[in-house]
Amino acid sequence: MFGFGWHIELLCAKLAALRAGKIGRLIINVPPRYLKSHLVSVTFPAWCLGHQPSAQILCASYAQELADKLSRDCRRIIMSDWYRRVFPTRLSPERQAVSSRLNDKRRGGIVLVMHRLHEDDLVGHVVAQEDWEVVCPPVIAEEDETQTVDTVWGPKRLTRRQGEALHSAREPLPMLEQIRRTIGEYNFAGQYQQVPAPLGGGLVKAAWFRHYATKEVPQFERIVQSWDTASKATELSDYSVCTSWGMRARTFISSTYCASAWSMPR
16 A cells, blocks of 8 residues: 655755756755665656657666666556556557667756665765755654655655654564664665665674773683685785784774785685
């Protein structure tokens, strides 16, 4: 059963602004199962083609199976009776191939939709290259939020209070906390909060660590070394790495040594 959430209204407003030429590059980061793929890759192309049948739209995905499914879902909408009563658009019986480049770089738009995975994922890469409009509502608001969007009835303010769930009717806070415990802080921070590197660290907190000068290092009860060695000494082989751990009561001190690829004796 469909349950309307304010994030859907926000995404639709941003997509409409993209089609109107007000946004040229749009990133949408929304948690899993919040209709982002359906909105961007199924209903949005159908809506654009309904208003402009000659529009050329390319939808790409990391998996061929998913790309095929999204394409079939979009075509199913366009071929439905209710769509044909609203729009004059008719599909060609043959598959149409489109260029992989924007035909009009001034007016063409690009939408990137995904949930965050890590700091250097696709979103992290593209925002380092050029300016993008980024829409990334966390599943649990980390601060009070206010979004103003354009609608057919004029501007509308969308608000959310700190600590409020993105769609409480579908996933209330207790359920989200259970998901956090199940997948871990690091994965929850990226996929659900859209912050790939949680403040202060994930499982291991940055605040737990301090730096020691050579003269400050205490006497240890035990010293342990852990090696991760490269299997081959070639130019493209991984580095060999050694970490040394000194243990004293409840204190652990570590140092790390990296060496270029070299083979280890058996």
